[in-house]
Amino acid sequence: MASTSRDHFEHLLPPSWKTQVTSWLAEDTPSFDYGGFVVGEAHREAFLLGKGKQTAVLAGKPFFDEVFAQVGCEVEWHLEEGDTFEPVKHVATVRGKARHLLLGERVALNMLARCSGIATKSRQIKDLARSYGYKGIIAGTRKTTPGFRLVEKYGMLVGGIDAHRHDLSSMIMLKDNHIWSSGSITNAIQQARKVGGFSLLLEVEVQSEAEADEAIDAGADIIMLDNMEGGDLVEVTRRLREKWNGKRKFLFESSGNITDGNLRDRAINDIDILSTSVVHQSVQHIDFSLKIQKPKDV
Numbered sequence: 001m002a003s004t005s006r007d008h009f010e011h012l013l014p015p016s017w018k019t020q021v022t023s024w025l026a027e028d029t030p031s032f033d034y035g036g037f038v039v040g041e042a043h044r045e046a047f048l049l050g051k052g053k054q055t056a057v058l059a060g061k062p063f064f065d066e067v068f069a070q071v072g073c074e075v076e077w078h079l080e081e082g083d084t085f086e087p088v089k090h091v092a093t094v095r096g097k098a099r100h101l102l103l104g105e106r107v108a109l110n111m112l113a114r115c116s117g118i119a120t121k122s123r124q125i126k127d128l129a130r131s132y133g134y135k136g137i138i139a140g141t142r143k144t145t146p147g148f149r150l151v152e153k154y155g156m157l158v159g160g161i162d163a164h165r166h167d168l169s170s171m172i173m174l175k176d177n178h179i180w181s182s183g184s185i186t187n188a189i190q191q192a193r194k195v196g197g198f199s200l201l202l203e204v205e206v207q208s209e210a211e212a213d214e215a216i217d218a219g220a221d222i223i224m225l226d227n228m229e230g231g232d233l234v235e236v237t238r239r240l241r242e243k244w245n246g247k248r249k250f251l252f253e254s255s256g257n258i259t260d261g262n263l264r265d266r267a268i269n270d271i272d273i274l275s276t277s278v279v280h281q282s283v284q285h286i287d288f289s290l291k292i293q294k295p296k297d298v
Contacts, residue, residue, distance in 0.1 A: 060115030122159025
């Protein structure tokens with residue numbers, strides 16, 4: 001029977017994800033492995049240590065496992081995905097030939113450091129918002145690293161927030177450039193509905209209450225109030241909800257310049273979704289190291 005006490009986010013991963021790991025390894029060792037030649041074929045045991053100076057959330061286990069599986073090593077975990085740990089922590093033990101351990105080392109550590117950093121920051125932001133009484137959705141953004149988006153979105157989920165849309169095909173989002181290019185919010189929504197059909201949510205970025213009115217009237221599902229803050233944000237959302245009550249169903253999203261420092265002012269329950277890139281752009285990585293242990297008979 002499947003466990004109900006913990007989410008198994010690795011089950012979300014697409015069939016193609018292992019090829020990404022293959023490409024990481026190919027990038028890191030494009031020709032000869034000179035260091036591997038030095039250490040040879042002896043079987044060794046290595047300790048994965050969670051270091052640094054902060055309490056951290058572990059995230060990225062399936063990617064770490066696959067890196068070492070592709071170089072012929074085995075991983076024994078001592079923590080579960082999403083567990084919080086204090087440094088220095090013996091997180092896992094990796095076993096295999098010495099040169100294979102070193103083939104996977106840097107690729108696996110770099111991935112784990114960033115994925116865990118994103119999960120850690122995501123949980124911090126969510127917990128902070130909840131401490132202010134916010135009950136809505138905390139989400140990341142699409143401002144992710146090309147070629148590494150899957151890992152970064154995965155880290156957000158492990159950290160307990162919404163990953164938001166993954167790509168241009170996940171949801172229809174019409175921003176200022178779409179609107180200016182099509183002539184108006186209404187025109188943009190009508191054109192998008194023709195091709196998106198009923199199965200895709202449609203979100204529109206607006207800069208004012210008047211633009212929000214137009215987007216709601218034209219049938220947008222989500223209204224993104226971009227860079228609107230403080231009292232203006234509260235007043236606009238409340239007026240719009242009152243005006244459209246019983247006439248249209250929609251959600252409000254607030255985005256732009258959300259940080260730890262101003263989260264209290266933005267975390268109001270009139271807003272359904274708070275989306276921020278602070279959980280993944282320029283986030284502090286979690287420091288990990290892999291230490292090969294000396295044989296007992298040496």
